[in-house]
Amino acid sequence: MLAAMSIPATTSQGQRPAIHVQGLEKSYKELRVLRGVDLAVARGSIFALLGSNGAGKTTVVKILSTLLRADAGTALVNGFDVATQAAEVRESVSLTGQFAAVDEILSGRENLVLIARLRHLRDPGVIADDLLRRFSLTEAGARRVATYSGGMRRRLDIAMSLIGNPPVIFLDEPTTGLDPEARIEVWQAVRELAEGGTTVLLTTQYLDEAEQLADQIAILHEGRIIVDGTLDELKRLLPPAEVEYVEKQPTLEDVFLTLVGARADKEQR
Amino acid sequence: MNKHFLGDTAVLLGRSLRHISRSPDTIITTAVMPIAFLLLFVYVFGGAIQTGTDSYVNYLLPGILLITIASGISYTAFRLFLDMQGGIFERFQSMPIARPAVLWAHVLTSLVANVISLVVVVLVALAMGFRSGAGVLAWLAVGGILILFTLALTWIAVIPGLSAKSVDGASAFSYPLIFLPFVSSAFVPTDTMPGPVRAFAEHQPVTSIVNAIRDLFTEQPVGADIWTALAWCVGILVVAYVFATVSYRRRIS
Numbered sequence: 001m002l003a004a005m006s007i008p009a010t011t012s013q014g015q016r017p018a019i020h021v022q023g024l025e026k027s028y029k030e031l032r033v034l035r036g037v038d039l040a041v042a043r044g045s046i047f048a049l050l051g052s053n054g055a056g057k058t059t060v061v062k063i064l065s066t067l068l069r070a071d072a073g074t075a076l077v078n079g080f081d082v083a084t085q086a087a088e089v090r091e092s093v094s095l096t097g098q099f100a101a102v103d104e105i106l107s108g109r110e111n112l113v114l115i116a117r118l119r120h121l122r123d124p125g126v127i128a129d130d131l132l133r134r135f136s137l138t139e140a141g142a143r144r145v146a147t148y149s150g151g152m153r154r155r156l157d158i159a160m161s162l163i164g165n166p167p168v169i170f171l172d173e174p175t176t177g178l179d180p181e182a183r184i185e186v187w188q189a190v191r192e193l194a195e196g197g198t199t200v201l202l203t204t205q206y207l208d209e210a211e212q213l214a215d216q217i218a219i220l221h222e223g224r225i226i227v228d229g230t231l232d233e234l235k236r237l238l239p240p241a242e243v244e245y246v247e248k249q250p251t252l253e254d255v256f257l258t259l260v261g262a263r264a265d266k267e268q269r
Numbered sequence: 270m271n272k273h274f275l276g277d278t279a280v281l282l283g284r285s286l287r288h289i290s291r292s293p294d295t296i297i298t299t300a301v302m303p304i305a306f307l308l309l310f311v312y313v314f315g316g317a318i319q320t321g322t323d324s325y326v327n328y329l330l331p332g333i334l335l336i337t338i339a340s341g342i343s344y345t346a347f348r349l350f351l352d353m354q355g356g357i358f359e360r361f362q363s364m365p366i367a368r369p370a371v372l373w374a375h376v377l378t379s380l381v382a383n384v385i386s387l388v389v390v391v392l393v394a395l396a397m398g399f400r401s402g403a404g405v406l407a408w409l410a411v412g413g414i415l416i417l418f419t420l421a422l423t424w425i426a427v428i429p430g431l432s433a434k435s436v437d438g439a440s441a442f443s444y445p446l447i448f449l450p451f452v453s454s455a456f457v458p459t460d461t462m463p464g465p466v467r468a469f470a471e472h473q474p475v476t477s478i479v480n481a482i483r484d485l486f487t488e489q490p491v492g493a494d495i496w497t498a499l500a501w502c503v504g505i506l507v508v509a510y511v512f513a514t515v516s517y518r519r520r521i522s
Contacts, residue, residue, distance in 0.1 A: 095360060
């Protein structure tokens with residue numbers, strides 16, 4: 001990595017949380033998707049927002065990345081208010097949406113150069129080559145993205161999000177639809193990001209993903225955050241290990257399903 | 270206006286032009302239908318059509334050029350729709366770029382693509398015997414009217430591109446625009462049409478634009494038609510631009 005790419009732009013902001021959300025509400029016509037969401041994400045941490053399909057995870061991410069306006073509540077990202085300082089927020093964040101936001105007709109390298117130009121950076125070509133190397137896409141760099149596998153696309157997508165080194169990155173279901181190998185590649189990329197000081201907020205419906213990656217986990221259910229804590233704190237919410245013939249720790253999946261109350265409806269996979 | 274507007278528009282324009290250069294079929298298919306009309310009307314129907322001129326291809330070309338534009342702009346709606354569908358549109362919106370640049374890049378791309386299609390159609394017409402003694406100024410005037418017409422129709426195309434629910438919906442709007450020239454002076458003089466049809470034909474935008482271009486090509490005095498033509502183009506442009514901007518704001522807020 002070049003030095004210019006790896007300086008986290010977080011130092012000046014002190015210990016204030018990278019993302020601070022209070023009382024966020026959003027309705028689509030009659031449907032109340034968010035009914036008062038509160039959360040705080042520490043700088044340089046990986047925060048997982050868990051929830052079933054339709055729980056409102058994407059809505060939270062869209063509000064935080066200035067694509068949607070909240071009906072009520074406040075949200076600060078990197079110290080800037082998403083409602084009144086949208087331009088500053090956009091300078092501070094990067095969004096990797098649910099569907100890989102890549103240009104299929106362009107090559108991988110052209111995609112990266114495009115974003116670097118739009119972020120008004122010097123030497124877009126150098127930045128692109130650097131990211132291609134970092135995400136093991138150098139050989140595929142000249143090929144059109146339409147020929148990429150799902151995992152390669154996702155990697156390119158995340159690489160595009162890193163351009164300009166935004167201090168906060170949103171990943172909306174980054175591994176949905178990926179095969180296990182590609183998921184592990186993406187996880188590795190996310191870990192490296194956090195090690196470099198970037199704050200990552202990811203949404204997922206895969207519980208093991210949150211378990212693998214996140215420093216802090218929040219569960220969004222029926223428009224509210226019903227629990228928020230580290231994996232250990234979440235596990236402590238249930239009675240500890242029962243002693244039967246074998247000792248069985250509650251997995252995060254148990255915690256989630258019990259809290260959401262969906263165990264009975266869920267079929268065994 | 271954001272200080273990066275021009276730079277961002279240029280970068281995004283480069284992206285869209287690359288799309289076109291990698292799928293030149295969009296320009297070919299845009300030119301195919303007008304060329305087919307040109308062949309059909311000149312070599313099949315033309316002999317039986319009385320226009321009062323000795324060369325039907327000379328008479329027909331202005332209307333064919335407008336059909337070319339009307340079929341070309343549906344690709345703008347199509348490309349915009351694809352951007353909205355994929356995540357790339359949201360990525361752009363979440364970045365610190367000048368937001369109008371996203372639309373302007375598509376509009377300017379449409380202009381470039383249509384100019385290429387128009388040149389192709391004019392070359393085919395020349396091969397079929399189209400001749401004009403028009404001078405440089407008259408050609409520039411024709412070019413100016415066609416560019417204005419392209420911009421006006423492109424801003425109309427932006428609206429379904431932003432609001433359509435399906436690909437078909439995004440491009441279907443252009444069919445009426447393609448057939449508007451048929452009920453105008455583009456193919457036959459309007460004075461053979463029955464009353465109400467004639468009234469419509471003489472007062473819709475295509476007739477004045479066709480007449481103005483035809484007069485310029487045949488070195489006739491253009492008269493009031495050119496002002497009516499310009500007024501239509503500018504009027505449509507302004508109204509479409511306002512509606513497109515409103516639906517863009519609605520889409521991104």
